[in-house]
Amino acid sequence: MMKSTRRHSVWHWLLFAGALLLFFRLGPVHAEQADEEAEEAEEGPKSSDILEVMAWCKGVPDALDWGQVLRLAKTECRFDAGDDDLLRIGCSREGLASALQGARVVLEVTREQSLVCANGLVFLVSVALAYMRDALTPGEVSRLQVLLWQSLQDNFMLDASVWPVKTHDVLHMFDRLPAPLNFEPLGRPQGSETRDMVTLVVPRCPAALSEALQTRFPGLRAVVGIDEAGRLPSGWTAFKGGREQPTGSSLNAMLEAVETPMALVVTGAALPETVEDLERLVRALGQRRLLAAAGPLVGEDKVYSDFCYQLKLRHYHLGFDPVYEHSVIFDETSASSIRGSWFHEDGTEQKDGPCKLCDTLPPTFLARTEGLRSVGFNPALDGEWAILDFSLRATRTPLVEVLPGPRSVDRDRPPGRRYAGAGFALCPFVAVNEVDSLAGPHLYGRSDVPFTGVSAASAWFGEEATALGLAAAGSPEVEMLRPSKQSRLFMQANHLKEYTGPDGVKRHFGCNLEVTNCPVPDWVYRGWAVPPCCKETMRHLLFYIDAVFREIGVRYIVTDGVLLGSYKFGGMLDWDADVDLHIHNDDFHLLEEKVQHRARQDGHFLRKHANNESWLLQANDHNYLLIELNKRQEYWDPDRVWQIPIQGRLFPAMENSHLNLSSWYGLSFFKHRLRHVPEWEEEHRPMYCSTPYHFNCVDETQVKSGIDCRQAGIC
Numbered sequence: 001m002m003k004s005t006r007r008h009s010v011w012h013w014l015l016f017a018g019a020l021l022l023f024f025r026l027g028p029v030h031a032e033q034a035d036e037e038a039e040e041a042e043e044g045p046k047s048s049d050i051l052e053v054m055a056w057c058k059g060v061p062d063a064l065d066w067g068q069v070l071r072l073a074k075t076e077c078r079f080d081a082g083d084d085d086l087l088r089i090g091c092s093r094e095g096l097a098s099a100l101q102g103a104r105v106v107l108e109v110t111r112e113q114s115l116v117c118a119n120g121l122v123f124l125v126s127v128a129l130a131y132m133r134d135a136l137t138p139g140e141v142s143r144l145q146v147l148l149w150q151s152l153q154d155n156f157m158l159d160a161s162v163w164p165v166k167t168h169d170v171l172h173m174f175d176r177l178p179a180p181l182n183f184e185p186l187g188r189p190q191g192s193e194t195r196d197m198v199t200l201v202v203p204r205c206p207a208a209l210s211e212a213l214q215t216r217f218p219g220l221r222a223v224v225g226i227d228e229a230g231r232l233p234s235g236w237t238a239f240k241g242g243r244e245q246p247t248g249s250s251l252n253a254m255l256e257a258v259e260t261p262m263a264l265v266v267t268g269a270a271l272p273e274t275v276e277d278l279e280r281l282v283r284a285l286g287q288r289r290l291l292a293a294a295g296p297l298v299g300e301d302k303v304y305s306d307f308c309y310q311l312k313l314r315h316y317h318l319g320f321d322p323v324y325e326h327s328v329i330f331d332e333t334s335a336s337s338i339r340g341s342w343f344h345e346d347g348t349e350q351k352d353g354p355c356k357l358c359d360t361l362p363p364t365f366l367a368r369t370e371g372l373r374s375v376g377f378n379p380a381l382d383g384e385w386a387i388l389d390f391s392l393r394a395t396r397t398p399l400v401e402v403l404p405g406p407r408s409v410d411r412d413r414p415p416g417r418r419y420a421g422a423g424f425a426l427c428p429f430v431a432v433n434e435v436d437s438l439a440g441p442h443l444y445g446r447s448d449v450p451f452t453g454v455s456a457a458s459a460w461f462g463e464e465a466t467a468l469g470l471a472a473a474g475s476p477e478v479e480m481l482r483p484s485k486q487s488r489l490f491m492q493a494n495h496l497k498e499y500t501g502p503d504g505v506k507r508h509f510g511c512n513l514e515v516t517n518c519p520v521p522d523w524v525y526r527g528w529a530v531p532p533c534c535k536e537t538m539r540h541l542l543f544y545i546d547a548v549f550r551e552i553g554v555r556y557i558v559t560d561g562v563l564l565g566s567y568k569f570g571g572m573l574d575w576d577a578d579v580d581l582h583i584h585n586d587d588f589h590l591l592e593e594k595v596q597h598r599a600r601q602d603g604h605f606l607r608k609h610a611n612n613e614s615w616l617l618q619a620n621d622h623n624y625l626l627i628e629l630n631k632r633q634e635y636w637d638p639d640r641v642w643q644i645p646i647q648g649r650l651f652p653a654m655e656n657s658h659l660n661l662s663s664w665y666g667l668s669f670f671k672h673r674l675r676h677v678p679e680w681e682e683e684h685r686p687m688y689c690s691t692p693y694h695f696n697c698v699d700e701t702q703v704k705s706g707i708d709c710r711q712a713g714i715c
C-alpha cells in the first residue's frame, strides 16, 4: 500500500473500521502502544472483524478456547524474564502449568485437525518450549518446535497484536534450542533383523495389497487400514476407517502405534520388490542424516518415474524443478569417487548405489518414525496431496543442524536460520513396483503428457476419487476426499494460488473477474505480494477503463502507487493493493452521467464513494479490488501529459511525474518499501514482512530492496 503513507486509502473504509487503519499505520514496532489501542477497540463498537478473528482469535471456533489462553497471557505471563531465559516474558508457576497443559492439548488435537489461531499457538507453544521442556518427551519437544515454526509462518500481525511473544522472540529461541531432529545413526544392533527396524504403515490396504505385503515381507510388523479385520498375521494391527478419513489424519494416528525406528509408508499400490530392496533403504536411512528414502517407481507399463524434485515456491506459485543439488554415495572405495579414474564399477548388483537428494517423495517411502511424528501430516489432506504437503514442510522447517563442512562458510546466519530443512533420498538401486490391478495415476510422478493429451496428474484435480486407483482412492461418498476438493485444500493450507506440475500444466486456484477476491488484509497486512489473480484483475480493470475513457473522452492521469511502479519497473507494484487515477475536473461529471452505466453494461461495477470525490471501479459488486477514479485539487494540463509504460501498455501521466513522486515518497523513491516503516527497521529490513522467510513475502529475499549502492558498498 504505497499510498497509505500519503492519503487514507478508500478500501480501508469500505472493509474495516477506523481502528484497524490506525493500527496498521502505527507499524509493527509500537507493539505496546498498539496493544492498548487494540484493547480499547476490543471493547468498543468499532472493533474490526478481521483483527478479532485473525490476530486475537476472538470467538474463533477451535479446539482450544483462545479467550482463555489470552487471559493466561495477560494475567500469568506478564513478567520480565531473566537474562538466561529463552523468551523476554516470564510466567507465574500457575501460568507455566497451564501453558504445559495447553501445549499437550495442542499436541493431541493437531493429529486430527489444524488449529486456526496461529498467534495464540505461537504464545502457548513458545512458553511451553522455553520453560517446560523437561516435562515433555524429546518427541513432544520436536513436534512442538515444528508446530511453532508453522504457526510463525501463518501468523497474522503478531508483532502488533495483543499476544506477548513476538516473531523476534521465536526466531531467537529457535536458534538457541537444540535442533528438532538429531538423526542419530541407526546402526543395526548385532543379529537384529529388518523386522526389528521397520513397521509397514498402510492407511488403505485392499486385500490384494495385504497379500502382496505378506508375501514380500513375511514377519514384518504392520499397521494397516482395513475394515473387515478377519484374521490378521501376527504383528499386524488393524486400523479402522482408513477409506473414510483423509490419509493425513490416518497416518498421524497410525504412527502412534509404531514401535520400530523406521516406518515404510505406503499410500498407493507401490511396494519394494523384495526384502533386499527394503534393506537397501534401511541402510541408506541408518547411515545418513535423512528423514526418508525411497526407490523410483517402475509401473506396469515399464515407465520409470522417480518423483524427485526441488520444490520451487515463490509468490503463491508452486513449481517442480528436476535439478537436484546433492547426492549420496555409500561405497567410498567406489572407483567413481576417486578423481581422475575411469568411472567403472564391477559387481554393481551387490552394492548400494548412489541416491540423489530431493524435496519430494514417492507415494511409498521409508522414513524415520520420530521424524514422521515430528513433522506430522496435515490431517485434512489425502493421498499424494498429504505427501506433497509433508514434503513442503519437512524441507522448509529448520529441523537439522547444519554440520560444519569444508564449504560451510555461512557463519553470520540471520536469526531463525541456524538449522536447515530435512532431505529425502531417491535411490534407483531400490526396485519398487505396483501391485497389479491396484495401481493408479500419480500427482507428480510423470513429466510427459501422453498422446491422449490428458496429463496423468489430472485425476488428482478431478471429481472422482475412484479415478485414483483401488489402493489410493478414499471413499467416493466422503465429500472432502474428492480430488478437486483436496487440491483446493492443499493450495489453501499452503497459501498458494498457482500450481505447475512436472508435466508443465499450470493450474490456477485464485479468483477471477466473476467472483470475490481473496481478503485483501490477508496479504497486505502480512507484507505479502499481491496474489497473481488479484494483480491480473487490477491490470484488466486498468486496461478496460483506459479504453472506455478514450472512447467517452474522459481525460485522466495515473498517479500514486501505479505511477511509482511505472518508474520502478514499468508495471504495477507487487505490493500495492489498488490503482489510483486522477480524473480531470472538467470531465469528472462524466463518471456519473456515462461511465457508471457503461461499466454496468460491460458486467463491471462503478461505486460512488461517500465523499463524492471518488468513484470506485470493481470487477463486480462483491469484488473489493479497486481502481480509484479520483477528483483532486491539483491541476494538471491535459495538453502536456506524458505517456508512461504499465504492464506493456502506455498510460497518461502528468509531465515531470518524478517531481511529484519525490514530494510524496521522498527522494529515495527508488528504494523499495512496503509502507512507511521506522528508520531503524528500514535500515535492516526495508521491505518488512511479518511472516519471516515465507515465500509469499515481498522481502529482500524475494525482491531486492533497491537500497543506495553506496550503502551496499558497490559504488
Ligand SMILES: *[C@@H]1O[C@H](CO)[C@@H](O)[C@H](O)[C@H]1NC(C)=O
Residues within 6 Å of the ligand: 610, 611, 612
Ligand atoms: C454527496 O452527495 C450527496 C447527494 O448529492 C449528498 O447528500 C451528500 O451529503 C454528499 N456527501 C458529501 C460528503 O459531501
Ligand SMILES: *[C@@H]1O[C@H](CO)[C@@H](O)[C@H](O)[C@H]1NC(C)=O
Residues within 6 Å of the ligand: 582, 634, 635, 636, 654, 659, 660, 663
Ligand atoms: C506535481 O508537482 C508539481 C510540481 O511540484 C505541482 O505543481 C503539481 O500540482 C503536482 N501535480 C499533481 C497532480 O499532484
